[in-house]
Amino acid sequence: MDCNSDDLDKQNETTEAQVYVPQDAQGIVLAFLPGRVVVKLRSVCKFWRDCIEEPNFVDRHLNNACRFHQSIACFTVLDHGLVHLYTFDPATMNFRSVELVFSNRFQMSGPCNGLVCAYDIKGNAEVLNPTTRKHLRLPDSVLKSRSLCSEYFVGFVHSTKQYKVVSVRHCVQFLAFEICTIGVLSWRTIRESAELLKATKAVIVNGSMYWLLLNEASSSFSRDILMLNLTDETFTKIAIPDAVRKHDLELFEGEGKLLSLSNHCDGSSGNIVSDIWVVDLTHQEDWIHLHTVALRIPVGMSPFFQLKRKIFFGNQNRLICIDLQDCTVSYINMPSGETLISCGMFVESFAPAVTGLVSSTASSYGNSSGVNEPSSADPGPSFRGAGSSSSSLGRGKSCGFTGWSSADLERSFKRTKRTMNMVWKISKHRAI
Numbered sequence: 001m002d003c004n005s006d007d008l009d010k011q012n013e014t015t016e017a018q019v020y021v022p023q024d025a026q027g028i029v030l031a032f033l034p035g036r037v038v039v040k041l042r043s044v045c046k047f048w049r050d051c052i053e054e055p056n057f058v059d060r061h062l063n064n065a066c067r068f069h070q071s072i073a074c075f076t077v078l079d080h081g082l083v084h085l086y087t088f089d090p091a092t093m094n095f096r097s098v099e100l101v102f103s104n105r106f107q108m109s110g111p112c113n114g115l116v117c118a119y120d121i122k123g124n125a126e127v128l129n130p131t132t133r134k135h136l137r138l139p140d141s142v143l144k145s146r147s148l149c150s151e152y153f154v155g156f157v158h159s160t161k162q163y164k165v166v167s168v169r170h171c172v173q174f175l176a177f178e179i180c181t182i183g184v185l186s187w188r189t190i191r192e193s194a195e196l197l198k199a200t201k202a203v204i205v206n207g208s209m210y211w212l213l214l215n216e217a218s219s220s221f222s223r224d225i226l227m228l229n230l231t232d233e234t235f236t237k238i239a240i241p242d243a244v245r246k247h248d249l250e251l252f253e254g255e256g257k258l259l260s261l262s263n264h265c266d267g268s269s270g271n272i273v274s275d276i277w278v279v280d281l282t283h284q285e286d287w288i289h290l291h292t293v294a295l296r297i298p299v300g301m302s303p304f305f306q307l308k309r310k311i312f313f314g315n316q317n318r319l320i321c322i323d324l325q326d327c328t329v330s331y332i333n334m335p336s337g338e339t340l341i342s343c344g345m346f347v348e349s350f351a352p353a354v355t356g357l358v359s360s361t362a363s364s365y366g367n368s369s370g371v372n373e374p375s376s377a378d379p380g381p382s383f384r385g386a387g388s389s390s391s392s393l394g395r396g397k398s399c400g401f402t403g404w405s406s407a408d409l410e411r412s413f414k415r416t417k418r419t420m421n422m423v424w425k426i427s428k429h430r431a432i
Contacts, residue, residue, distance in 0.1 A: 027051050031060040034069050035114070035131040035348025055353035059161065062113055065347040071096055072312070073346030074319060075108050075116065076338035083108070083118070084338060085130050087346060090307055093321060093330055101130050108342040110304075112154040112204065114349030116342060117165055123150040127165065127182060131348040134357035141187040143169050143176050153202040155209060155230045163352045164230050166209060168200050175200075179233055183354035190233050198222055203251040205258045205281075207231055210238075210251055222249050225279070241287050244277065254278075254306030260287070261303050272296060276311070291324050304343045316340050 030038055030051060038061065042049045051057055071087035078084070083101040088094065103126065105118035119125035123144040126137045144150065147169035155164050163182040168175060177191040198212040207230050212222040223245070225238040240249070247264040258279040266273045274293040280286040293311070301313040301320060309325040316339045321330040334340050 023047060023051075027057060027060075031057060032064050032068070035061070035065060035350065038350075039132060052350065058350045058353040062347065062349045062351055065114075065349055069347060071346050071348075072307075073111055073342075073344060074332075074334065074340055075101065075342040076334055077106055077108075077341050078338055083341070084335075085346075088332070090345070093332070099130060101128060102133065103128055103135070106341070107151070109151075109153045110204070110342055110344040111346045112163070113156055113351045114347045115154050115163065115351055117152040117154045119150065119152045121149055123147065123169075125150075125152050125165070125167075127154065127163075127352075129349070129351065129357070132350055132357075133359060135359075136182065136354075136357045138165060138180060139185050139187065141167065141169070141178055143171070143178060143187075143189065147171050147176065151200050153204065153209060155202075155204050155207065157207050157230050159207075159231060166202065166228065166230075168197075168202070170200075177228070177235075179230075182352050183356070185356070188233075190228075191235055195226075197226070199250070202228075203253055203258065205253050206256055208281075210258060212249060212251060213237070221246055225251070238279065244275075244287065250303055252303040252305055254311075255308070257281075259290075259303075259306060261293075263297075276306075293322060293324070294327050295322055295329055305345060307345065312343065314340060314343055319343060 026048070030041065030048065033041070038052060042052055070090060072090050072093075074086045074088070076084045076086065083103050083105075085099045085101050087096040087098075089096055101118075103118040105120045105124070105126070107119050107121070109117040109119075114131055115127055115129055117125055117127050117138075123141075126135045128135045138152075148171065150167050150169045153166045153168075155166065156162075157164060165180045165182065167178045167180070167187070169178065171192075174192050174194045175197065176189060177193075178187045178189050180187050196214040196216075198214050200211065202209040202211060204210075209228040209230065211226045213224045213226050215221050215223045222240055224240060227236050227238055228234075229236070244260070244262045244264075247262040249263075250261045252259050252261065258281060260277045260279060262275040262277055264273055264275075265271070274297055275289060276291040276293065277287045278290050280288065297313060298320070300315050302315070304312045304314055304319075306312070309323060311322045311324065313320040313322070317334050319332040319334070319340070321332070323329070
């Protein structure tokens with residue numbers, strides 16, 4: 001029996017040696033895997049590494065990730081500046097993972113194909129990919145020194161497969177809109193206007209950005225929607241129908257559609273009524289009523305996005321999910337001491353396929369402290385490479401990350417491990 005067993009082992013080894021998977025098939029399989037898994041597989045062999053870096057692979061993987069691997073992402077910031085990324089399953093709302101995002105910016109745009117733009121009040125900005133841990137610092141604009149503050153948003157042009165960053169710069173008597181194409185790295189001023197926006201946060205839908213224009217400075221009502229087409233970089237205005245012109249409006253995105261939340265007072269009962277409208281972007285004067293939200297939305301909660309029959313609202317401390325189908329409400333509280341700075345649908349991508357991205361780790365900030373750069377083959381949420389050496393640093397000393405001390409890093413690593421294993425308590429009840 002032993003001999004038969006030895007012969008069988010030899011036959012298996014021979015069979016395994018004869019198995020050959022064509023390289024094209026290997027690339028197809030890799031493109032279907034989650035991004036964090038593919039990052040680990042880069043170090044397996046030279047072919048896989050080269051395959052993953054091909055622009056065509058980046059596009060294929062992104063398409064598959066958008067179909068099969070989407071998550072709800074919450075970016076939070078600690079007092080000392082390190083950003084955490086929490087992801088949740090969009091179907092069950094179950095907690096998935098937590099990762100450190102190596103950025104010391106306190107503001108962040110919504111995610112776009114796995115990319116975000118992090119920036120600070122001084123106007124310094126960088127485009128980040130948390131999956132690949134790569135970042136691209138944006139150049140300074142000539143308007144940066146003239147503006148009081150700046151905000152940044154990332155959009156994608158499907159026809160050219162280009163990523164563009166739009167900056168809204170608050171100057172003394174006007175707003176200036178600038179645009180920068182990732183890979184070109186030069187700012188172009190596309191609009192200067194004294195018109196007032198109700199909210200400067202852009203809503204991005206299918207290659208265009210949208211803002212609400214106010215009637216006047218003393219009014220909270222909107223007269224038009226300002227639309228920026230990222231393809232030709234031109235602005236147009238969409239008129240708001242009379243039916244909602246005197247309502248308190250907010251814009252948000254829902255599965256490739258521009259949606260509006262309309263709040264108004266019911267004359268008969270005196271209660272605040274919230275309606276969801278969809279804007280017909282083909283016939284821009286047509287708005288279609290979709291839903292009436294049964295629950296009174298808490299003050300200070302803004303709509304983030306809609307996913308199927310669920311609408312997500314939030315503020316700095318809490319995320320609320322309203323299910324329009326079964327009229328239930330779920331509350332997700334952010335970890336104590338962390339502030340929510342961005343939320344949206346997130347995919348683990350390898351975008352953008354351009355040169356110039358560098359590692360978002362200690363070495364890219366001038367690693368003078370001995371913090372080891374995490375291996376690209378080990379994208380675990382605890383950042384093992386950096387975490388293993390942070391404990392050996394002297395407390396309070398600079399760690400090589402701009403604005404961070406070794407104590408800051410050590411606290412964030414410990415916090416990441418705690419939140420990674422914590423049981424997220426999501427309270428849920430039925431709306432009355």
